[in-house]
Amino acid sequence: MTPNSDLVVQTEQLSKVFRVGFWGKRVTAVEGLNLEVRCGEVFGFLGPNGAGKTTTLKILMGLIYPTSGTARLFNLDMGDPRAKSRLGFLPESPYFYDSLTSREFLGFYGHLFGLWGAVLDKRIDELLELVGMTHAKDLQLRKFSKGMLQRVGVAQALINDPELVVLDEPMSGLDPIGRKEVRDLILRLKESGKTVLFSSHILHDAEVLCDRVAMILKGRLVACGRVTDLLDQGANHQVELIVDRLTPEGLDHLRPLTDKVVMQGDRMLVVLKSQQQVGGALEIIRAAKASLVSLTPQKGSLEDLFIREVEEHRSPSENRT
Amino acid sequence: MKILSIGLNTFRENLRDKLLYNLLVFALLMIGSSVLLSRLTLGEFHRLILDVGLGSINFFGVLIAIFVGIGLVSKEIEKKTIYTIVSKPVARYQFLLGKYVGLTITLFVNTVVMALGLLVVLYAQAVPVEGMLFKALALIFVEFMVITAVALLFSTFTSATLSAIFTLAMYVIGHLTADLKTFGAKMDDLSRGILDGIYYLLPNLERFNLKGHVVHHLEVSGADLMLIVAYGATYTAVLLFTASLIFHRRDFR
Numbered sequence: 167m168t169p170n171s172d173l174v175v176q177t178e179q180l181s182k183v184f185r186v187g188f189w190g191k192r193v194t195a196v197e198g199l200n201l202e203v204r205c206g207e208v209f210g211f212l213g214p215n216g217a218g219k220t221t222t223l224k225i226l227m228g229l230i231y232p233t234s235g236t237a238r239l240f241n242l243d244m245g246d247p248r249a250k251s252r253l254g255f256l257p258e259s260p261y262f263y264d265s266l267t268s269r270e271f272l273g274f275y276g277h278l279f280g281l282w283g284a285v286l287d288k289r290i291d292e293l294l295e296l297v298g299m300t301h302a303k304d305l306q307l308r309k310f311s312k313g314m315l316q317r318v319g320v321a322q323a324l325i326n327d328p329e330l331v332v333l334d335e336p337m338s339g340l341d342p343i344g345r346k347e348v349r350d351l352i353l354r355l356k357e358s359g360k361t362v363l364f365s366s367h368i369l370h371d372a373e374v375l376c377d378r379v380a381m382i383l384k385g386r387l388v389a390c391g392r393v394t395d396l397l398d399q400g401a402n403h404q405v406e407l408i409v410d411r412l413t414p415e416g417l418d419h420l421r422p423l424t425d426k427v428v429m430q431g432d433r434m435l436v437v438l439k440s441q442q443q444v445g446g447a448l449e450i451i452r453a454a455k456a457s458l459v460s461l462t463p464q465k466g467s468l469e470d471l472f473i474r475e476v477e478e479h480r481s482p483s484e485n486r487t
Numbered sequence: 488m489k490i491l492s493i494g495l496n497t498f499r500e501n502l503r504d505k506l507l508y509n510l511l512v513f514a515l516l517m518i519g520s521s522v523l524l525s526r527l528t529l530g531e532f533h534r535l536i537l538d539v540g541l542g543s544i545n546f547f548g549v550l551i552a553i554f555v556g557i558g559l560v561s562k563e564i565e566k567k568t569i570y571t572i573v574s575k576p577v578a579r580y581q582f583l584l585g586k587y588v589g590l591t592i593t594l595f596v597n598t599v600v601m602a603l604g605l606l607v608v609l610y611a612q613a614v615p616v617e618g619m620l621f622k623a624l625a626l627i628f629v630e631f632m633v634i635t636a637v638a639l640l641f642s643t644f645t646s647a648t649l650s651a652i653f654t655l656a657m658y659v660i661g662h663l664t665a666d667l668k669t670f671g672a673k674m675d676d677l678s679r680g681i682l683d684g685i686y687y688l689l690p691n692l693e694r695f696n697l698k699g700h701v702v703h704h705l706e707v708s709g710a711d712l713m714l715i716v717a718y719g720a721t722y723t724a725v726l727l728f729t730a731s732l733i734f735h736r737r738d739f740r
Contacts, residue, residue, distance in 0.1 A: 184740070227574040230738035247576040255574040261566030263496065265503035277492035278575045322571060 173241070174330050174361045175203035175226060180235035182221050182385075195221040197385040199235070203363050203378075205329075208356050210372035210379040210393075211365040212468070214476065218385035219365040220258060223334050227255050239330065251279065254323030256316075258335040264308035268299055268318050271307060272325060279326045293321040297351065313344035320351060331355055333364040337371055349375060369468040379468070381475060388475045396471060405438040408459040409451055416454025423447050433459070489577050490585045497589020501555055510554075511597060514547035515604045522608060533614045534702045540605040541623055541698045544598065548631050549658055551597055552590070556638030557650040559586040564739055565647075573739070580731040587639055587727060594631045598624065617704070622712060623697035629719035630695035634658055636726035637690070643734045661692030690722050 180199040183192050196218040203209045213219050224230045225237055228245040239249040262271060269290055276286040294300045297317040307315065316336065323331055336352075337345045345368075352375055355362050366372050372379055373393055381389040389396055404425060411432050412420070420436065421427065423443040428435040438447055441463065451458055501507055521539035525532030560583070563569040572582055602624050609616055637657050641650035664686050671682035694715050700707055 184738075224570075224739065227570065229570055229573055230740065231736075247578075250574060250576040253574070255571065257567045257570040259567075260571060261568055262571075263500055263568065265500060266496075270499070274492065274496045275571070275575065278489055278572065278577055280488070319571075326575075 172205050173202055173238075174205050175201065175209075175237075175239055175363060176241070177201045177222070177226075177237040178235055180222065180225065180237055181233050182218075182225060182230065183233045195385050196225070196232075196382075199382070199385070199387055201380055201387065201390070203330075203361060205361055206356070206359060207377040208352060208362045208375050209364075210376035211363060211382065212367065212369060212372055212379055212472065213365075213382040214367055217382045219382060220334055221385075222382070223255075223332060223363075223365060227253075227332065251326060252328055253330040253332060254326060254328035255332045256319045256323040256334065256336060259312075259339060260319060262307050262315065262319065262322075265306055267304050267306055268294060268321075269303045271318065272321055275322050275325045281325070289325065289327075293324055296324070296354070297321045298347070313340055313347070316340060316344065316348065317351075320348070324355075328360070330361045330363065333362070335366060336364055337366060337368050345371065369472055373468045381472060383475060383479050386479075388479060389471065393468065397468065403441045404464040405441055405444055406460075406462045406464055407436040407438065407447065407451075409434050409436060410457045410459055412451065412456040413454050416450055416456055419450045419454075420447060423450075437464075489581045490588060493572070493577075493582060493585025494588030494592065497559065497586050498592045501589065501593040504555060506554060507551060507593070507597070510547050510551050511600060514543050514597075514601050517543035517547070518601065518604045518608055522612060525612070532612070536608060536612060536614055537620070537702050538698060540608060541620075541627070541701065544601040544605065544624070545627050545630070545696075545698075547601065548594060548598060548627065549634050552594060552631050552634045553638050553651055553654045553658070555593065556590055556635045557642045557647045557654065559590060560639060560642040560734075561645075561647040561650060569739060579734050579737075583639065583643070583731055583734050584727065587635065590635050590639075591632060594635065595628065598628050598631065617701070619697065619701045619704070619706070622707065623701045626695040626697050626712075626715060626719075629716055630692055632723050633661075633690050633692070633695075633719050633726070636723045636730070640726050640730040640733075643730045643737065657690070658692065661690045662696070663693075664689050664691045665693055691718075694718060 177199050180196055180201070181194070182196040183194050185191065186193050199218075199222060201211075201222070211219050211222070221230065225232050226239060226244060228250065237244045239246075240252055242249040263274070266274070272290045272293060273286060276282070276289060281289060290303075291300075294303050297320055299314065299317050299321065302310070302314060302318075307318065310318065320333070320336070323333070333348075333352075336348045340348065349371060352362050352364065376393055378392050379390070379396065380387055412434060417427070417434070423438055423446055424436050425439050426435075426437040436447070438444060444461070448458070518540045521536045521543075524539060525535040528535055560569075563572075563586075569582070573579060606616065634654065634657075638650060638654040641653045645653070667682050667686045667689075671679040671686070674682065697707060699705065
């Protein structure tokens with residue numbers, strides 16, 4: 167692996183095989199994963215549940231050991247304390263010492279970085295302010311809602327002012343307000359120059375937040391790149407029309423150009439296969455003396471790309487069922 | 488410093504654990520009840536108070552060591568708290584030793600509280616307190632340190648429930664190992680060799696039991712006492728080292 171100062175996270179042919187059950191059956195969680203996260207970007211690590219996202223993050227955090235391949239953080243081997251001192255990690259729905267108050271909780275994590283006294287107190291105050299938890303600083307964690315726990319969890323990940331912040335499913339289980347708060351927080355981290363790597367299966371969030379994303383399915387990387395590039399490449403540029411009072415003959419003419427037609431009384435929603443079909447469709451509508459209510463080019467979404475990839479990578483046996 | 492931070496945090500967590508207080512209250516009740524039991528005996532009531540009192544301290548301390556001890560590591564893994572600690576610049580052995588230090592502090596405080604309970608009972612019943620009592624208490628504490636290390640070792644590779652069962656079994660076996668030696672003496676060479684091997688491998692917890700000495704006013708020399716403490720410390724060190732080795736290679740799934 168060649169050192170590159172711009173790369174914060176770098177994995178090469180990373181694989182993890184777990185042995186499960188009494189007979190030690192081999193289950194591949196991650197296979198030949200090559201991933202690069204650059205300095206200062208917000209990187210989304212996407213995939214359905216059980217795709218291998220958490221396993222990959224755990225390898226990066228030194229919580230599990232890879233079966234083969236390498237992973238490096240800041241060009242240092244994973245598990246190197248120098249790398250660990252530059253990162254912050256929030257696991258998915260963790261339990262924290264719930265008898266502690268926010269202040270005690272953050273104080274404990276501060277001690278692990280050698281922070282004590284006034285420096286630590288100041289840092290805790292700043293963090294509680296950043297995550298909007300100043301009002302609950304002396305409240306025990308067991309009295310917190312899930313959203314509050316998530317926020318104090320983020321504060322814990324930031325105690326050492328890390329260059330890389332890794333969040334595992336930070337939006338899962340949160341209500342819309344909680345999710346928005348986490349989104350805003352990620353953007354604020356990016357503004358302050360930090361690199362953020364987060365995993366999610368909520369694609370809308372990733373689309374809004376990420377500079378680049380990687381999509382993983384069954385432990386393998388299926389797509390990686392800038393969100394806009396992936397959308398352009400993945401979108402099939404469908405066009406959606408809403409038409410009023412189209413005659414049955416007109417509809418018969420129109421049908422070969424469409425992917426989908428939905429009738430709603432006199433009105434119908436027509437999805438054209440591609441932008442090339444627009445001219446022909448408009449002529450048919452005009453000839454049938456129907457009226458066009460709207461014409462909307464469809465922008466591809468990460469969700470479309472995601473579903474398409476899942477379909478493509480489905481095994482033949484799954485397709486039969 | 489990191490070990491101490493984790494230790495103090497563990498101690499603080501333990502202090503807020505209801506289980507600890509329940510066990511402590513039962514221990515104090517048992518110690519107190521020795522007064523009632525002594526009424527049922529003729530002339531032996533000094534011995535009975537000392538015997539039941541020390542026995543209660545030992546039994547409840549071991550329960551605390553096991554039931555709080557097994558949760559130390561396995562609970563942290565199950566609840567994912569360990570993820571936030573191991574991902575920080577903390578070596579895994581530091582985490583493990585920190586947890587051990589925390590529980591040891593908890594057990595020390597508990598032993599002191601239970602011992603004070605016993606001293607109050609002894610004072611109220613006008614039983615003379617001899618130096619031997621404190622030596623016995625010190626060795627009970629050394630036994631707790633060994634048992635805690637056993638619980639910690641098991642919890643590095645198995646679930647909380649299995650750790651509890653294994654540790655409890657080790658406690659019982661540990662007090663009966665002398666029987667292995669006696670039993671082996673009557674066997675052929677090979678069987679005796681195997682039984683002797685098991686005897687030396689398992690902790691001989693009976694070595695830490697000075698109840699008989701206290702009750703029957705027997706003395707134990709300073710050299711013997713040092714030897715027993717050294718045995719406990721060495722055994723604990725080996726257990727903690729083994730636990731660290733297992734813990735280092737473990738995947739936190």
